[in-house]
Amino acid sequence: FIESLDETIRTSESSVALSCVLPSYSDMGPIVWFKDDIEIATEVAVSVESGGSVKSVLYAESNGLYKCKSEVFGTALISEGLVSFDTQFGFTEHPTTQYVNIGEDVSFSCVF
Secondary structure: EEEEEOOEEEOOOOOEEEEEEEEEOOOOOOOOOEOOEEEEEEEEEEEEEEHOOOOEEEEEEEEEEEEEEEEEOOOOEEEEEEEEEOOOOOEEEOOOOOOOOOOOOEEEEEEE
């Protein structure tokens, strides 16, 4: 792989774009996507990037272990990443406004 999936992806968004980029080979099989070892997509759009590499993008919308798999000259190429949609991810409380004079100390705290 030229570009593999991140090992762990945490997000508070409703979906996340996963992409695999492979060198283009004449004997390359289709790019197939799996979630938790179950095949979920075989006809995902594939684009040819500059330099001749091949890119496949899948939009994940639920937690799981996602895999991008292809075969080149009889050898399986697999990239995988764990996707976690965490509703508590990010700031849950924002700092309050504080007014200070120049030279005075001020502190803020972050709550995750």
